[in-house]
Amino acid sequence: MGIHSVTNAAIHLQNAARARIGLTSIPNTKYNLRLALAMHRAGLLASVTRGGPKPPPPEAILSGDDGEEVTSANVATRRIWLGLKYWNNEPVFKTVQPVSKPKRLVTATLDDLQKITRGFKAGMVRGLTLGETLFLSTDRGVLEAREAVARKVGGLLLCRVS
Amino acid sequence: MPGCEAKTSDGDNDDDNTWHDNNSTLSNSGSSLHRLSARRRPRFANVRASDMGLMDEKQIEEFTKEKFPKYRPEELAHLGKIYSPEQMAALEAGEAAIDPRDLTVQGRLRADPYRMPYIDDFAETQPVIDKRARNKAPPDPHARFMNLDEFAQDLIDWSDKLPQGEVTGSLKRLEDFVPEAYRARPETQWPTEVREDARKKFQRYMEGEVTKQQKALNAKGSDALSDIGSGPTDADILQYILERSVMTDANRQTDSSLAPALPNKVPGVAGLYKTVIDPEDQGKDDLGVYQDVKRRTGMTVREILNLRDKQLLVRDVSNQTRLGKVRSCSVIHVVGNGDGWLGYGEAKATETQLAFRKARINALLNLRPIRRYENRTIYGSITAKVSATIVKMEARPPGFGLRVPYRIFEMCRAAGIHDLSASMPRARNPMNSIKAAYWALCNQPDPEEMAMARGKKLVDARKVYYGGAVY
Numbered sequence: 081m082g083i084h085s086v087t088n089a090a091i092h093l094q095n096a097a098r099a100r101i102g103l104t105s106i107p108n109t110k111y112n113l114r115l116a117l118a119m120h121r122a123g124l125l126a127s128v129t130r131g132g133p134k135p136p137p138p139e140a141i142l143s144g145d146d147g148e149e150v151t152s153a154n155v156a157t158r159r160i161w162l163g164l165k166y167w168n169n170e171p172v173f174k175t176v177q178p179v180s181k182p183k184r185l186v187t188a189t190l191d192d193l194q195k196i197t198r199g200f201k202a203g204m205v206r207g208l209t210l211g212e213t214l215f216l217s218t219d220r221g222v223l224e225a226r227e228a229v230a231r232k233v234g235g236l237l238l239c240r241v242s
Numbered sequence: 243m244p245g246c247e248a249k250t251s252d253g254d255n256d257d258d259n260t261w262h263d264n265n266s267t268l269s270n271s272g273s274s275l276h277r278l279s280a281r282r283r284p285r286f287a288n289v290r291a292s293d294m295g296l297m298d299e300k301q302i303e304e305f306t307k308e309k310f311p312k313y314r315p316e317e318l319a320h321l322g323k324i325y326s327p328e329q330m331a332a333l334e335a336g337e338a339a340i341d342p343r344d345l346t347v348q349g350r351l352r353a354d355p356y357r358m359p360y361i362d363d364f365a366e367t368q369p370v371i372d373k374r375a376r377n378k379a380p381p382d383p384h385a386r387f388m389n390l391d392e393f394a395q396d397l398i399d400w401s402d403k404l405p406q407g408e409v410t411g412s413l414k415r416l417e418d419f420v421p422e423a424y425r426a427r428p429e430t431q432w433p434t435e436v437r438e439d440a441r442k443k444f445q446r447y448m449e450g451e452v453t454k455q456q457k458a459l460n461a462k463g464s465d466a467l468s469d470i471g472s473g474p475t476d477a478d479i480l481q482y483i484l485e486r487s488v489m490t491d492a493n494r495q496t497d498s499s500l501a502p503a504l505p506n507k508v509p510g511v512a513g514l515y516k517t518v519i520d521p522e523d524q525g526k527d528d529l530g531v532y533q534d535v536k537r538r539t540g541m542t543v544r545e546i547l548n549l550r551d552k553q554l555l556v557r558d559v560s561n562q563t564r565l566g567k568v569r570s571c572s573v574i575h576v577v578g579n580g581d582g583w584l585g586y587g588e589a590k591a592t593e594t595q596l597a598f599r600k601a602r603i604n605a606l607l608n609l610r611p612i613r614r615y616e617n618r619t620i621y622g623s624i625t626a627k628v629s630a631t632i633v634k635m636e637a638r639p640p641g642f643g644l645r646v647p648y649r650i651f652e653m654c655r656a657a658g659i660h661d662l663s664a665s666m667p668r669a670r671n672p673m674n675s676i677k678a679a680y681w682a683l684c685n686q687p688d689p690e691e692m693a694m695a696r697g698k699k700l701v702d703a704r705k706v707y708y709g710g711a712v713y
Contacts, residue, residue, distance in 0.1 A: 123696025167695030210622025210637075211692045 083185070083217075083238060086115050087178045090239045093119075097164050097171035103127075103135055108150075108158035114222035115215060115238065116160055122213050122224045124173045124241060126163030133157050179205065179214070179237035188216065189234040197225050205237065212242040302346050310342035376497035385491035386505070392490060400482060404474050413451065419443040531599065535606045551577040551602060552652040555672050559590065568592070574676055575601035577609060578656025582617065585609035586680045612657045613686045616640070616704075616712075619661040621689065626682035631674035635664045635682050640712075650679045657683060 089106040096104040106112050108130060116128045129136050131146045132154070140146035141163060150158055165172035180186045192202035196214065199207040208214055214225035218235030228235060291297050313321070322330055351361070362368075367375050388396060417425050419440040424432050432440070474482070487493045519528055523543040527533065532546050539546075555574040560567040571594045577585040587605025591597035615621050615637055623636040633650070638661040644651050646664035649672065654662055666675055693700035704712045 123698050165695065168691065172695045210687050210689060 082182060083111075083180055083236070084182045085109055086111050086217075086222075086238055087181070089115065090176045090178065090241070093125075093162065093164070093173055094176045097173045100166070100171070101164060103141070103161060103163050105131070105135075105159040105161045108155070108160050111217075111222070113160055114217075116162055118215055118222040118224055118227075119173070119241070121227075122215075122241075124165065124213070126165045127161075128163075129161040130158060131161045133159065136161055174242060176239050176241045178239045186237045187235065188237055190229070190232055193225055193229050193234055197229055208240070209242070212240055214240045302343060306342045306346045310345050312342075313337070374497075378495050378497045381496040381498050381500070382489070382491035382494055385487075385489035385494075388488060388490055393488075396486075400486065401474070404478060414444075414447055416440055416444045419447070531603075532606075535603055538607060539609065541606075546606060548579075549577050549606070550580050550656045551575060551605065552656060553598065553601070554649050554652060554676050556594075556597075557673070571597040573597045573601040574673065575605045576653050576656050576676075576680075577602065577605040578653075578658065579609075580656065580658045582612055582614050582658050583609050584612045584653065584657035584680070584683060586676075610684065612659070612683050613688065614657075614659060617658065619659060620683065621686045624682040624686055626678040626685070628674040628678040628681070629671065630669035631666060631671045631678050632668045633664060633666055633675060633678040633682055635662060635679070637661070638663050647675065649676055653679055653683065659683075 085107060089112045092104065092106060106116070113128070113130075116125065119125045120128050127141045127144065129141050129144050129146065130150070131140065132148065136146040141161070148154070186205065188196065188202060188205060192205065193216075195202040196205055196207050199209065201207050208225065215222060215238045216225060216228055216235040217238055218228055218231075218233045220228075220231055220233055222238065223231065223233070223235070295301055318330075321333065325333065352358075367373075416429070420432060420436055424436060429437065519525075519530075520533070520543075526547060527536075527543045532543050535541070535546060536543060553573060553575050555572075557572040558569060559572045560569045562568075570590050570592045572590040573588070575587045575589075575598070577587065585605040585608040587601045587603065587608055589597050589600030589604050591600055613621055618640060619637045619642075620635055621637060623634065625635075626633050635646075635650075638645075640661060642661040642663070644654050644660065644662050646654060646662055647666060647670070650662075650664050653676070654660075664679070689700055689702075704710075
């Protein structure tokens with residue numbers, strides 16, 4: 081499965097945050113949705129809502145569902161609407177750096193992840209510093225590095241966000 | 243020593259003998275030249291000096307006596323009045339050193355291109371060449387500014403010396419043409435007919451006076467103008483304003499251009515510019531340098547003086563104007579209490595010491611808290627960039643020390659940071675590195691803010707394990 085779409089989505093979020101945008105959308109794919117939910121769990125996003133080409137109404141954002149069923153007829157127009165967070169006039173989702181790129185995929189074993197989450201270098205991957213999060217794709221879905229360590233899995237490193 | 247003296251005198255005698263020998267040899271050779279063959283004899287025979295009587299000792303003596311006489315006693319007495327005894331001794335030594343006969347025989351008026359442009363006996367000063375003569379007495383050291391009475395008296399003295407003309411009071415006034423009864427009253431209270439009558443008479447009188455003076459002028463000619471003119475001329479008044487002394491030195495003229503100093507206590511100003519010394523300062527700031535800082539920061543002078551301060555950078559800068567380069571000194575100074583407070587001050591002045599002081603005071607006013615993790619290192623890692631200079635700082639474990647460039651080391655020491663690593667991977671410009679480091683120290687990430695922003699609970703593991711006894 082290619083990772084360019086998730087990388088693009090992550091970079092789009094960084095651009096949107098720098099433009100101080102409150103609600104933005106990324107293409108509706110399962111991979112994007114899993115990454116978005118992982119970021120939501122990490123507290124980087126305010127909301128994740130599946131909707132159409134138009135922004136969903138506020139109540140739909142609160143519930144996370146605009147009520148419209150995804151069918152084969154409308155699936156191509158579905159998008160994932162993401163609420164961005166700001167704190168003290170600064171975006172919470174400030175910078176993102178892709179780790180794997182379509183040309184070179186980077187994976188990390190559990191041992192590597194344990195080092196990285198403690199702030200030490202593992203292979204080519206720098207350790208996490210204060211406030212940094214690392215998202216990786218595992219067989220348990222897209223997880224944050226610390227979640228992966230808790231579940232004792234390694235995987236494909238997607239991007240680091242701080 | 244006598245032996246030495248004897249030797250020297252012997253040597254002198256030897257020299258004298260040699261000179262005489264040479265002389266005789268020269269005269270001999272001269273005579274041999276005279277006896278040349280007829281073939282070598284010049285066609286136009288030169289006249290020998292001895293034949294003209296120029297080498298006649300008698301004539302030389304006469305000429306010398308006439309042209310270069312010795313000082314007469316009265317001349318010496320007169321010189322003694324002008325010159326000090328030391329100068330007189332030097333003058334006499336100079337006179338004794340030059341034989342007047344030498345002046346006659348050897349003295350020549352120079353005709354070469356490098357001669358002095360004038361022949362002078364230095365009797366007169368030439369303003370461009372010579373220094374100004376300073377013959378006047380020194381200023382009166384006890385002179386003071388005149389008070390009002392002295393000033394009035396001085397003015398009267400001055401005016402008395404001026405040629406006296408028609409005194410203003412001698413002309414009749416308008417009041418002189420009214421009857422006795424009205425003379426005491428002011429003009430406005432006079433009856434109309436009396437006033438008009440008096441004015442007519444006064445005008446006739448004035449016209450008469452003018453024609454009288456005109457006639458006198460014509461009779462005496464224009465030379466008499468000063469006699470008739472009343473009081474000082476404009477030139478006199480200008481001279482009074484510019485040259486009359488306002489001191490009690492009887493208008494003494496001196497060579498000194500120094501103006502007399504103001505008295506110690508100028509009335510009206512005395513006591514106004516006294517610096518108020520605060521007894522709380524315990525005599526540590528009598529010059530009042532830190533009074534403003536004290537007022538604005540609330541620190542005591544003792545606290546201010548106990549701060550750690552370091553001058554990090556001194557640069558010589560110049561402003562190019564059409565008048566040339568105006569040089570000044572630019573200084574960056576940091577101040578810290580060694581316990582989490584750091585101030586950065588930048589100042590520029592033409593005087594180096596003033597720039598130092600300004601920079602220090604700016605740093606004192608800029609004091610701000612620096613976040614420290616466990617009071618020893620920074621939070622996380624920070625990167626700051628100013629121009630091409632990037633400063634990367636990373637928190638380090640206890641006991642790591644300050645492995646940082648020396649300017650950042652001084653800042654850390656002032657701020658009370660003990661464990662830190664920093665690197666400057668790109669440009670290492672001194673000024674930009676200081677600015678970037680200061681920005682980095684002031685803009686550290688705050689984990690608690692981050693936790694709040696992400697809606698997470700934050701626990702510092704170091705404070706949880708080992709009962710928090712980690713430092």
